[in-house]
Amino acid sequence: MKLSTDDQKETVVKLNIVERALVNNPVRAWAQRHFEAPRLMALGGPCPDAVALEIGGGQGEGAQIIRERFGAARVISLDLDLAMVQRAxxxxxxxxxxxxxxxxxxxxxxxxxxxxxxxxxxxxxHVPNWRSALDELDRVARPGARLYAMEVYRSLICHPVWKRVLTHPQQDRFDQDEFIDAWRQRGWQLLKERRLGQGLGWLAMQKGRP
Ligand SMILES: C[S@@+](CC[C@H](N)C(=O)[O-])C[C@H]1O[C@@H](n2cnc3c(N)ncnc32)[C@H](O)[C@@H]1O
Structure with a gap:
């Protein structure tokens, strides 16, 4: 469902009912804790005593993992959707x-x-203007900060089957190489990455120091 439009252009896209059900349950929490977080930890290591920002924090499992497993001192979990924030x-x-x-x-x-x-x-x-999100994330990150990302790419979200089931922006999507390049253009360097086919991947990057 679109929350807002700008001359027919998507500016914000909310999760549809299927994806909402997929991310708001104990199985998702288990997968995040036992499948995704260990992969991100293997790529980027812990972030002891960090001030961490999690975007799209959903039901809040990520924030807990970042605090307990990655060792962050404080976690800011930010989500566009007030219902998600209230659940978290x-x-x-x-x-x-x-x-x-x-x-x-x-x-x-x-x-x-x-x-x-x-x-x-x-x-x-999920973000129509995803480059603006990268600009903002880069702005708030201090030099030497780390990025831990699990992303879903064009080949999956624009696939005819998934397009019918889930609601994602369809214009100007990216693959893992393009995602990494976009960070590099902002002065970040790749630490390690891992891919699951063309549609899913994990990566850790670090912001350059002046
Ligand atoms: C696929 S869900 C992932 C939720 C959680 N990170 C997880 O792994 O279970 C995407 C989340 O991003 C949020 N989101 C989408 N667009 C956003 C934006 N522009 N800013 C912040 N959060 C956003 C959605 O509301 C949703 O909670």
Whole structure:
């Protein structure tokens, strides 16, 4: 479902009911904890004492993993969808080092250079103007900051079958090489990457120091 339009151009795309069901359940939490997080840890290592930002934090499992497994001191979990933020707040009630915020990753309510680690568990491919999201993430990251990303690529989200089931922006999507190149253009270097066919991948990158 589109939340807003700009001369017929998508600016924001909300999860449809199928994907909402796919990410809001204990199986998704298990997969994130036991399948995705270990892959990201193997690529980028821990981020002890970091101020970490997770975009599209969903039901909040990622924030907990970043705090407990990656060792971040504080986690800001930001999601566009208020219902997701409320669910995460309920699930994470009492965890004082995790702040759940409603917001758009193309307009982050954070200061320049204020974040040590960025986490993207399958979110940037949801953003129509994904390059603006990268600009914002780059802006808030301090020099030397790490990016941990699991992304879903053009070949999967634009596949005729998946297009019928899930709602994703279809214009100007990217593959893993293009995603890495976009970060490199902003001064980041690849640490390690891993791919599952053409449609899915994990990567860790680091922002250059002046
Ligand atoms: C596929 S879900 C992933 C949720 C969670 N990261 C996970 O792995 O289970 C994508 C999430 O990104 C959020 N999202 C989409 N566009 C966003 C934007 N522009 N800014 C912040 N969050 C966004 C959605 O509301 C949704 O919660």
């Amino acid at each position: 707040r309920r699930r994470l009630a009492g965890l004082e080092d995790i702040l759940c915020l409603q917001g758009d990753c193309t307009a982050l309510p954070l200061a320049d250079g204020s974040v040590d680690a960025l986490f993207d568990f399958g979110v940037v491919h």
